[in-house]
Amino acid sequence: MNATTPAVSVMALTIDCADPATLxxxxxxxxxxxxxxxxxxxxAQLLAADPASGPRMFFQNVPEAKTVKNRLHLDLSTxxxxAEIERLTGLxxxxxxxxxxxxxxxTTFADPEGNEFDLLTFGAK
Incomplete structure (x- = not known):
């Protein structure tokens, strides 16, 4: 491996939260x-079944509450x-x-702990 070849990959996304199991x-x-x-x-964690399903997701308890907008958020595509707006709202x-x-x-959403994420669709008129 040379100095210009990265030797890292994204293993997981870690989300700080108050209730890891619920989130x-x-x-x-x-x-x-x-x-x-x-x-x-x-x-708590969600396992990735395969690389196509994305990285693992870890949820860890932290003592402080969320106070500002996320600097990183998930973009979901559909x-x-x-139907997904209805399903996500129902969840x-x-x-x-x-x-x-x-x-x-x-649509920008907040999860149950206020973390923002987007649901996107392409080809809209």
Whole structure:
């Protein structure tokens, strides 16, 4: 390996939260993934079935509450935009904003702990 070849990859996304088991359950339902056995009040994780399903997701308990907007958020893509908005809202996501531009449409949501994420669809008129 030479100095210009990266020797790292994204193993997981870690989300700080107040209730790891509950937030892992929410995201597991959103993404259709299983929560790893052994979730506790301190940490929980979603396993990635294969590289196409994305990185693992870790949820860890932290003492401080969320106070500002996320500096990193997930973008979810779908071809069934309206159905997914309904499904995500039913799981506990709170719609915050909706934007439509030529060729794309997205809704910004907050998960049960207030972490923002976007649902996008492309080809919107």
């Amino acid at each position: 892992a359950d929410f995201w597991g339902k959103v993404l259709g993934r299983e929560v790893s056995p052994g979730a506790t009040a301190e940490n 071809e069934q935009y309206e 506990g996501a709170k719609p915050l904003d909706e934007i439509e531009v030529p060729g794309a449409r997205w």
